[in-house]
Amino acid sequence: MALVTTKKMFEKAYQGGYAIGAFNINNMEIVQGVVEAAKEQNSAVILQVSKSALKYAHPKYLKAMVDAAVEETGIDIALHLDHGADFEICKDCIDYGFTSVMFDGSHYDYEENVAKTKEVVDYAHARGVVVEAELGKLAGVEDEVSVDAENATYTDPDQAVDFVTRTGVDSLAIAIGTSHGAYKFKGEAKLDFARLETITKKLEDAGFHNFPIVLHGASSVDQNCVAICNQYGGQIDGAKGIPAEMLRKAAAMAVCKINMDTDLRLAMTAAIRKSFGENPAAFDPRGYMGDARAFIKELVEDKIKNVIGSVNSME
Ligand code: G3H
Numbered sequence: 001m002a003l004v005t006t007k008k009m010f011e012k013a014y015q016g017g018y019a020i021g022a023f024n025i026n027n028m029e030i031v032q033g034v035v036e037a038a039k040e041q042n043s044a045v046i047l048q049v050s051k052s053a054l055k056y057a058h059p060k061y062l063k064a065m066v067d068a069a070v071e072e073t074g075i076d077i078a079l080h081l082d083h084g085a086d087f088e089i090c091k092d093c094i095d096y097g098f099t100s101v102m103f104d105g106s107h108y109d110y111e112e113n114v115a116k117t118k119e120v121v122d123y124a125h126a127r128g129v130v131v132e133a134e135l136g137k138l139a140g141v142e143d144e145v146s147v148d149a150e151n152a153t154y155t156d157p158d159q160a161v162d163f164v165t166r167t168g169v170d171s172l173a174i175a176i177g178t179s180h181g182a183y184k185f186k187g188e189a190k191l192d193f194a195r196l197e198t199i200t201k202k203l204e205d206a207g208f209h210n211f212p213i214v215l216h217g218a219s220s221v222d223q224n225c226v227a228i229c230n231q232y233g234g235q236i237d238g239a240k241g242i243p244a245e246m247l248r249k250a251a252a253m254a255v256c257k258i259n260m261d262t263d264l265r266l267a268m269t270a271a272i273r274k275s276f277g278e279n280p281a282a283f284d285p286r287g288y289m290g291d292a293r294a295f296i297k298e299l300v301e302d303k304i305k306n307v308i309g310s311v312n313s314m315e
């Protein structure tokens with residue numbers, strides 16, 4: 001067994017009308033919670049690593065843990081760099097053995113994004129690695145973008161076709177109203193599904209059959225997790241995510257990869273706060289970290305079964 005790329009996962013997901021979950025990993029308990037859930041649901045999974053995760057845990061430790069997960073579970077796992085900011089970090093991850101990288105040039109002007117993405121694609125493809133890129137800007141990361149400029153930050157469908165044609169990327173992250181973090185909407189949750197439909201149709205018309213789209217900032221911010229955090233001393237107010245039914249709808253459309261990090265953070269924090277709250281005398285990390293791992297597993301199983309629908313995608 002070895003790590004796989006996302007190529008076959010996305011082909012099957014597109015045809016099957018579901019999405020593959022891409023979960024951010026930062027330590028062993030998160031890796032184990034996610035892959036144990038995926039294994040029980042017979043689902044393929046993407047484990048993704050941000051620059052801060054690389055800094056926190058070191059690429060060699062992360063890679064070794066993910067290799068162990070592949071061996072232990074036997075399921076299809078892709079190891080992906082999340083939001084690679086430059087060629088160097090993408091190259092390093094490819095050289096470390098990652099099977100997928102994201103080059104995020106969304107903060108550059110369009111031509112620069114095309115040129116820089118293409119450089120990463122050339123390096124990655126020559127080594128059998130797939131590339132995700134981003135077009136449009138998600139609120140929350142690029143927080144200099146004002147709400148009034150909302151439309152200007154959404155992905156332009158014609159530009160998406162031009163971008164995919166000129167860069168040769170394997171998947172495209174688009175901006176249709178999601179954002180990173182735990183505070184996504186002030187009022188009603190709203191995603192621009194019409195834009196997603198148009199992007200998909202234009203890509204199809206241009207000859208990109210079943211082209212995989214990626215949705216970042218897709219945590220649902222489970223209110224039960226938030227309540228547990230707050231019940232045991234947390235102060236998380238007004239947190240709101242993407243409703244599960246919207247994610248189901250996106251997964252049934254062209255979205256093949258759904259990114260979730262905030263939900264794992266909240267689950268881990270809720271479990272640890274609860275554990276400390278209920279066992280004030282305990283100080284064995286295997287107790288509270290074990291609780292966190294179990295809670296993460298439960299959350300990911302629910303996502304796979306009831307939200308993104310990748311259950312039995314290993315068949
Ligand atoms: O999109 C961002 C991810 O949630 C990673 O966040 O850079 O704090 O690890 P991080």
Ligand code: 13P
Pocket residue numbers: 024082083179180181182215216217218219220259260261262263
């Ligand atoms: P959330 O903050 O909604 O979990 O999004 C994570 C993400 O997009 C990682 O790339």
Ligand code: ZN
Pocket residue numbers: 083180216217259
């Ligand atoms: Zn993201």
